[in-house]
Amino acid sequence: MEYSREVRAVFNSETIRVYQAYNRVIAGNALKAQRFVEPWKETRRTWIKPSFIWMGYRSGWGQKDVNQAVVLAIDLKRTHWEELLSMSVVHEGTAFSEGSNPVVVQWDPERCLSNEMGSDYTTKLPATRSIQVGLKFKAVPLFNNEAIVSIEDVTPLCSAVRALLQAGDVDGAVKLLPNERDYPMPDDLRARLGMDRGSRREGKTNGEAGQDRPTQC
Numbered sequence: 001m002e003y004s005r006e007v008r009a010v011f012n013s014e015t016i017r018v019y020q021a022y023n024r025v026i027a028g029n030a031l032k033a034q035r036f037v038e039p040w041k042e043t044r045r046t047w048i049k050p051s052f053i054w055m056g057y058r059s060g061w062g063q064k065d066v067n068q069a070v071v072l073a074i075d076l077k078r079t080h081w082e083e084l085l086s087m088s089v090v091h092e093g094t095a096f097s098e099g100s101n102p103v104v105v106q107w108d109p110e111r112c113l114s115n116e117m118g119s120d121y122t123t124k125l126p127a128t129r130s131i132q133v134g135l136k137f138k139a140v141p142l143f144n145n146e147a148i149v150s151i152e153d154v155t156p157l158c159s160a161v162r163a164l165l166q167a168g169d170v171d172g173a174v175k176l177l178p179n180e181r182d183y184p185m186p187d188d189l190r191a192r193l194g195m196d197r198g199s200r201r202e203g204k205t206n207g208e209a210g211q212d213r214p215t216q217c
Contacts, residue, residue, distance in 0.1 A: 005107055005129045005195040007183040009050035015075040015149050016183065018048040018133075019055035021062065027070035030151050036144050045104075045136040046143070048074065052154075052178050053215065054130045057111045057122040061162035062155045064120075073152045080147035082189060084139055090194045102139035105193055106132045112217040113161075113170050113177075121165035121173075123217045131193070174215050 010017040022030070026040045036042075049055050059068040088103035107129040111122035135143050157176065164173040190196060 003127045003129055005131075005193070005197070007050055007131050007185060007195075008110075008180040009183050010052075010178045010180055011078065011183055014078060016050065016078050016081050017178070018050050018074050018076060018081075019052060019071060019154070020046070020048055020074060021055065021059035021068035021071045023067045024070055027072055027153065030072065031153055034151050035148055042140050042144065045134045046140060047132055047134045048143075049130070049132050050180070050183070051110060051130045052180065053111045053113065053122060054108070054132075056158055056161060057120050059158070060120050061158040063159075063162065069155070070153060071155045071158045073154045075149045075152075076143070076147040077149060080142060082186065084133065084135065084142060084147070085189050085193065087139060088133070088192060090192075100137070102135065102137040104134040104136075106134070107194070108132055112215055113165060113173050114217040115165060115168045115170050117166075121162065125217075170216055177215055 022040075026036070029038070030036050030040065049058070055071060058064075059071055062069055062071045084103055085105070087101075088105045089101045090105045090107070109124040109126060110128040110130040111119075112125050114121055114123045116123070161173045161176050164170075164176070185193070185195065
């Protein structure tokens, strides 16, 4: 089966947006400091995700549990984002071992919005993969102390999307989604991330932003 491995994100010429979900204390402190501070632990692997729908699915749109009650949008400098990816190894398969790798990449099935309550109103897109990036060791201070430009609370947006899905208004929920596009990944990083392995590139060239990904099932 052919599938697409593209990094779909909100980005501009300087920054790219990723998401994380935390409890109210960690998130509140991060919003005030515009970086992560105690009780956030720099020693733990921390995962960032550019896909808003995937973050909604993972966190239950901010309602899964108290430790994912606040969804944060984190804008990173693109230069540092690409530096982090240049350290990465791609994890394939189901068993995960952290090892000593500072950056681990997983390609999980992307999600699309649906009006079915199971899986938090999302469904897998088998032919499309979404990137998740795990940071540890030297990657964490690079992320937290140098890469972050701003941190924003997008929990109200998550709640609004979920409320529309709960009401069966998938079209209305889609209209609220951030405009994510294929990130123009440099060719050396495409190779490192395995973005063209078993996939179709559909004629894209280096530095060309691709089409929007499907958002509705």
